[in-house]
Amino acid sequence: MLNVNEIYTLNSDRVLNSFLSADNGPSIITCPEYQGKVVLNGPDAAIDIIHRNIRLYMNAEPTDNPSFHAFVEPYRRRLLRAAKKYRTSPSDRVIITGKWHHVQYDEEPFFAPYLVHILSGDQLVRCVRYDLEIFETDAFSRVLGSPVQLRDGQNLIHRLRWAAENTLFDSFEELSSSGLPFYAGILWWPRSPRLPAVFTTVTGPQRQLLADLGILSGEVLSASMSETQQRLQHQLSEFSDALKMAAKAGHLTSQLEKTLSVLLATLATAEDEARCEAEAKMLGMLANTIFGFDGKILTVRMNLPDTDTLSFEDVANTTTAKGFWLQTRDALGREGEPKFYAFRYLHQCPSTLATILRRRTPEIDGCLPNDCKFVSDWVPSTGNTSARCMAFGQEPKLSW
Structure with missing residues (x-):
């Protein structure tokens, strides 16, 4: 059974675990x-409708988020009409639960609904699938083509997680401009009304690491992997564990430095392809932590470098900058609007890493967009266009 505070979130597989542990569940x-x-x-986001009052929640807490409120307000009448369809009593509360979706800096955020919880006066919760079209953006979420049918006695939660991981695996190859994946997981709706809905989350980097380590769904390491590749995968796992502990501590630890030393020793003798792949994974783990990497040792990231030039790779790996701006210019010299990308996006454009940025010179550069402090030269791009990178300016923010 759902706890009252869970009506403001997509219910997790904890609900199914509780159900299966009941005497008559299995x-x-x-x-x-x-x-x-x-x-x-x-x-997680929710719209709580009580009589003719509407309250908004984010991460199971009441929210004053201005973007969320601005999105909901035009749909107020539609929401009140929809709530009547779900109520069996005038006193029932209707909670539409979903996600607040905003991962692209240059796109408008919106509420994506998935479940409706009806809370009666005696605190009983009834959960139904959201199947209305209240919002103009409802078409953005899609239903999978084929249902998942489990064999009798099969581990239910394990099977649903496995199906979610494999369904969304390819989607994590494409990241948003914020560096976040577009999808969080899959909501599973049962054919039998006696079973609960289940939301299985999928996190791209963890999913990728599990696959690389060969332990996803009980698989073993691929026989095609060389001994060096297997050693690198093991050392990356140890580095990841040490990094999590150091991040909690808020400073470099001897264990983190030790695991890095072991990893670098293996990288020094690895073949180019294996080395580049492992280095990319290591730098991905360091992204959005307080730790940077200068190619030899771990450092605490600096805010603004005191040098006049630095490589784009150093900006990503040794400073607190979260991303960069990319600006294009056509053959006539007309400059386009700069777009901001998080550094996690870099694996899609590795050639950018070699770019050299220099401190802005007012006589040459004038005022740069977003008050950026460093800029690269214009370089030829596709067609007759050219492009440049900028960093250390007023970075955009997501609406949550």
Whole structure:
């Protein structure tokens, strides 16, 4: 059964665990069937409708988020009408639960609904699938083509997680401009009304690491991997664990430095392809932490470099800058609007890493967009255009 505070979030597989541990839970399950719906990424969000009052929640807490309120306001009448369809009593509360989706800096955020919780006066919760079209953006979430049917006695939660991981695996190859994945997981809706809905989350970097380590879904390391590759995967796992502990401590630890030393020793003798792949994964783990890497040792990231030039790779790996601006210019010299990308996006444009940025010179550069302090030269790009990178300016923010 759902706890009252869980009506403001997509219920997790904890709900199913609780159900299966009940005395009569497993006895009614015979080859259950679940239909999945892809869930967009973002914080949990909910619209709570009580009589004619509407309250908004984010991460299970009441919110004054101005973007969320501005999005909901034009739909107020539609929401009140929809709530009447779900109520069995005038006193019932109707909570539409979903995600606040905003991962692209240059796109408008919106609420993506997935479940409706109806809370009666005696605190009983009824959960139904959201199947209305209240919002203009409702079409953005999609239903999977084929349902997942489980064999009798199969581990239900394990099977749904496995299906979610494999369904969304390819989607993590494409990141948003914020560096966040577009999708959070899959909401599984049962064919039998006696089973609960289940939301299985999928996190791209962890999913990729599990696959690389060969332990996803109980698989073993691929026999095609060389001994060096297997050693690198093991050392990356140890580095990841040490990094998490150091991040919690808020400073470099001897264990983190030790695991890095072991990893670098292996990288020094690895073949080019294996070395580049492992280095990219290591730098990905360091992204959005307080730790940077200068090619030899870990450092605490600096705010603004005191040098006049530095490589783009150093900006990404040794400073607190979260991303960069990319600006294009056509053959006539007309400059386009700069677009901001998080450094996690870099794996899609590795050639940018070699770019050299220099401190802005007022006589040459004038005022740069977003008050950027460093800029590269214009370099030829596709067609007759040219492009340049900028960093250390007023970085955009997501609406949550």
